[in-house]
Amino acid sequence: MRNWHTRIIKLDKARDVIIQKKIENLESPNTSESANYEIYELGDPDLYVGVMEGSIEYTPIESSSPIEENNNYTCPNNHLRNEFGDKKIIFRKRIDSSYYDENLTTDENSKIPLTHTTSVAGVIAGNEIYNDNVSGICPDIKIINALGKFENSLILSGINEYTGLNIKSLYYQNEVIRDAKGKLISGSGYFDLPEKKIPNSPRDPNNAYSSKKSSIISCSFSWPSNPMNGTKITYMSPGITDFLLKELFAYGRNGRGVLTVFAAGNEKESNPDRPFMLSNKTLIVAASKVTLAQNKLDQYLATTNPLPYDEDHPTYSNRGDRIDICAPSCPVGKSAKEDLEIYSSTMMNSGEIAQEDQAFTSSVLQKKSSTELVLKDNFNGIFPGQSIEIGDPKTFFHETRFITNVSTVQIPLDSSNVNQNLRTLVTLDSPILYTDELKTSTTNFTIVNAPVKICVFKKNATFIHQTQLRLDDMKGIGEFQSPKQKAYIYSGSDITNGIVINIYSADYKNNTISLVNPITLPSTTDLSLIPGQIFAKIKKMSQQFYPVTGSSFGGFFGGQQVRINIDSNKFKRHLEFVEGTGAMAHLKFSQFSAAGQTEDDLTLNEYTMNSLAYGNLTNSFGGTSAAAPIVSGVSALLLSVNPNLNAAEIKHILKITADKITGPSNYKTISDIKKYNFNYNANDYFGTGRVNTEAAVRLALDWHKSPQPAHILKPKLEIGDKLTNLGIWVKLSTDTTSQPTLAKPLHQIDTSKDYKICVKVKNTGNLDSFKECDLRILVAFTDVPDPTFSFPDNWYDQNSVKLLSVKEIPVIPAGGEATIEFEWNKITPFWETFNPKLNGSRKNAYILAHIAPFDGLDNEVMTDNIRNNKQLSCKKLLVIHNGMTDGSAYIPSKSLNITVGSDITEKTFDLSMENVLASDLETLKIKATRKNRTDQATEEITLQKLETNWIVDNPNYDWITFQTPKETASLDDGYKNIIFPHKLTINEDEDEIKLEIINTTV
Known part of the structure; x- marks a missing residue:
């Protein structure tokens, strides 16, 4: 049965649920497929899944148009084009070679397509073609095929209007990652090292596809070998991987997050060391295998009370406590009890299964042995090496073999054996399995009369002369073949009256072949050629x-x-x-x-x-590479029925509804909060179990119902005290007691000191919060009065917004809350760098807090104004800042080192103080101290305000001269900015000057 895996994951039942739901919401009672075809769509046509591991085969529609601009490329396999002729595959590549010398040209010959990638796309979104019965999990969605290395492909898969041109996002400024010991590293200096660079932006100069972005990303590649280019991925550190995945989780889908699904791998390892497995933002998929017992075949297909499948762990699939979920895939090998692999799309002429126009069809007349079948028809054009499909593809009595020998036999047409007729006898590479041996008490199956389909490679041929033909392409035409390659040639649609002939030589430059003997066909027009194997x-x-x-x-x-x-x-x-x-x-x-x-x-x-x-479909796709796109397709289906789900909720729904294959007793609740499956019933082989599409779809449909059904258990995170603006506050790093009040909102900082930023997060739901959620803290600078900080526009603009830190939110019990603290140190240089004085003033500063990903309905997470989003908030800062106009960082109570040469030199400075309480100026004084380096003698001068005048207490010293301070009103009521101009006349070799700001009341 070609689509056997969809039956096991209950996709057929899920589809019934979806169709019924659409019918209930239909205004018109007409449910015919022609009138309301949307009812029968499986997946949202506007939803995109990113496939990033390599290239899907494509052909240019207009080769002069570069792929990165107009995307005029399509997939030649019709399983990856929809019935309306629209492109199901959107191809993306970066063209900038700033990093890694990765200049991918627009020449289609430079892209190496992979059957593996094409099969992944087919499992997710292959078309529902009735005769082929090889459809994807979610056939009506679209695929974004992102090319390039791992981290670049992540960005390309999730590209959107905020990352489409010259990217100004958190990817490229203030990168936040952790080193090997887990220490947080922030700042661009770390990325000055070539091996630490994150690639710069992909480009979309004509905005051709920036509106198309992935909601799910599917990754089925091995590690560390990278099938994208055959190299080792040594530069992809766990820190950078984690950082990029957090970005997709936070900003993808306008804050609801992009879920990245990874294959666990096929190395038979326990907890393999993979960077993507170290992040809890990913969904890790292992494989299960299905074994068909002889006495159960017919009962698997029963419409009522079907027997469960015998399902277990294949030895190849990686395992460990990082496995989230599993999906069915191929067994370890083939035997009389197991012959199931995943059917999918493949590259043109690269698979075992022929589509109708590339197949000979017949049926079995006689079974001579388990490897020999006599066909009812006598064919020419069948050669050893071609594949043969035997049986009804809609049942489990169905399999594919390769032909090792072809001959003809005489079959009696009557009981007296007087009349004879020629029939084709094919020998198979391995025994067929569903023969008389698999008869059961209720099924008397026999292979006699079973349909067969033989995969051939029909090529168009143009007659040049009787021993020379021109072909449309030279695929499958061998060179230096000895014995000579055979070919079957016929004219028009009369496939039975052709001739078998040997190919003498091939001219690949001109696409021509020479034949050993002249063509003897009645007509030499409209020729077709079927080559033998090479x-x-x-x-x-x-x-x-x-x-x-x-x-x-x-x-x-x-x-x-x-x-x-x-x-x-x-x-x-x-x-x-x-x-x-x-x-x-x-x-x-x-x-x-x-x-x-x-x-x-x-x-x-x-x-x-x-x-x-030479088929266009395959029956040999398997491993965790096949299991992962099954789950990716189901994830896309959940988003299709409920677009408001966030990435963490999709993970949860899939995991909580999974079937406990091998029995619930083999699973235990993970109580260690450090484990990835904390609070779930899981084991090391299957994670939380095998994906159950029907149960997941039902839960997704009910997830946002109002009033909330009793069986829906979910967390709801929000930033606390948004109405009073007391959910965010700052306090000194040494302060262990302060809490904000309306009278004391705790929003003032002095840039010379170290602070903690505190955010209160509440869980107003009825389920403990998910471990995947992050809290992000940023600082924004703006002159806009009462800013709304629309998301994510103003959050990606790194000219005015700087990321300070990202922390995972601890698991918060239902109805509980947690205060999360962030260290904010060395604020003075940060202030001078990112909020410099322009025209004598600085911008207003705000602390921004962001819970990622968003959960809730649109009216709860509106993005045009953060005050209407329960998971975004801000707090204006009142900032005291002292600095020097020469640009050097000035921290009070430390020496100011001034290099003016060995001669006595005059130099002028401005000591500035910003946002000083007006009342504090009455008790403030500036103390200047000169110390002689030779004899350590000191002299002091103070400047202090008396009533309305500034007075110097010792005007006789000539090494410093204070001019009249300049006071101006601050943007904050009750505060002032003040500048203290002064001139130093010193010999730097002999003198050390120290300036201090002193509050005399302290």
């Missing part, structure tokens, strides 16, 4: 493979499926790329499956490689 002898050098002398890679192509003959074993692989020609040609295989050999196992000097199949 082979090459290969040798291994430095993880790449080259042709042995006398052999060639002509006709092989990237993505093509091949078989490598290793001793008595044969292993099926895909080609990642084929480059060059002749003796310099080389190729690389795509990732080897977890259950089979790796490239390191290919140690001999020479191997034979044969081509296999």
